Amino acid sequence: MIKVTMGAADGEIGKISLEGTIDIAGAAEIEQPFSILSGSRRYLVADFTGVDFLASLGVRVLVQSARALGSRGGRLILVGAADPVRRVLVACGVDTIVDLVDSEADAMMVARR
Amino acid sequence: MLQDTIEFEAEVRAADDLNRWLAEAVATAGLDRGVADDLKLCLHEIVSNIILHGQGSDRRIQVDLQLSGDTATATIIDRCHAFDPTARPLADKIRNLETAQIGGFGITLVRTIAETVHYTRVGGANVLTLTCRRR
Numbered sequence: 001m002i003k004v005t006m007g008a009a010d011g012e013i014g015k016i017s018l019e020g021t022i023d024i025a026g027a028a029e030i031e032q033p034f035s036i037l038s039g040s041r042r043y044l045v046a047d048f049t050g051v052d053f054l055a056s057l058g059v060r061v062l063v064q065s066a067r068a069l070g071s072r073g074g075r076l077i078l079v080g081a082a083d084p085v086r087r088v089l090v091a092c093g094v095d096t097i098v099d100l101v102d103s104e105a106d107a108m109m110v111a112r113r
Numbered sequence: 114m115l116q117d118t119i120e121f122e123a124e125v126r127a128a129d130d131l132n133r134w135l136a137e138a139v140a141t142a143g144l145d146r147g148v149a150d151d152l153k154l155c156l157h158e159i160v161s162n163i164i165l166h167g168q169g170s171d172r173r174i175q176v177d178l179q180l181s182g183d184t185a186t187a188t189i190i191d192r193c194h195a196f197d198p199t200a201r202p203l204a205d206k207i208r209n210l211e212t213a214q215i216g217g218f219g220i221t222l223v224r225t226i227a228e229t230v231h232y233t234r235v236g237g238a239n240v241l242t243l244t245c246r247r248r
Contacts, residue, residue, distance in 0.1 A: 093207030
């Protein structure tokens with residue numbers, strides 16, 4: 001079960017907040033919001049503070065998003081990924097193509113630098 | 114030692130049932146938190162693979178668990194066409210945006226995280242046994 005909240009955009013920066021589990025069902029839920037935001041903004045700040053689980057199907061969504069943003073010179077920025085989530089990201093090498101930060105303030109600094 | 118079994122249809126909505134059952138079993142057994150996280154990830158990857166790619170008329174999946182302290186053993190049984198996850202090549206780790214592959218990480222995660230992964234085909238069923246232990 002995953003709750004997805006689209007935040008108010010800030011110029012070229014889109015925002016999304018997730019809460020719950022990104023398993024096979026959760027990955028299907030987040031695919032469209034990530035696709036929409038990644039196709040319309042240059043940067044996407046995704047708040048992962050409330051995500052307790054990430055499976056590889058969720059990794060697929062994040063990689064697609066990072067590639068779409070990257071094609072326009074942008075980045076995917078994940079905020080507050082907990083240890084079990086971060087471990088999956090690092091194991092797949094996702095940390096080499098997205099920014100992992102601790103707070104939204106840090107994310108905004110990355111997007112505006 | 115806690116032993117438990119669940120059987121469900123290979124459908125996306127089964128993920129919630131699997132989560133609830135697993136959380137209860139892990140709590141009852143007092144399983145180490147890190148081992149529980151590893152077990153949940155491995156189970157989801159294998160079960161998701163069967164749900165999305167398994168072919169066959171019998172779509173039931175059975176999961177048997179054995180949990181004790183810092184060790185978890187899970188056996189996942191399905192009757193779809195033969196598929197040996199241990200025979201697949203491991204996915205390359207992402208290194209940059211240009212060459213990043215989008216998928217194929219599930220089985221690689223299982224084989225990286227689980228201490229042992231053993232596959233056998235028995236009487237028309239895929240039987241995958243994996244063990245997670247505190248690192």
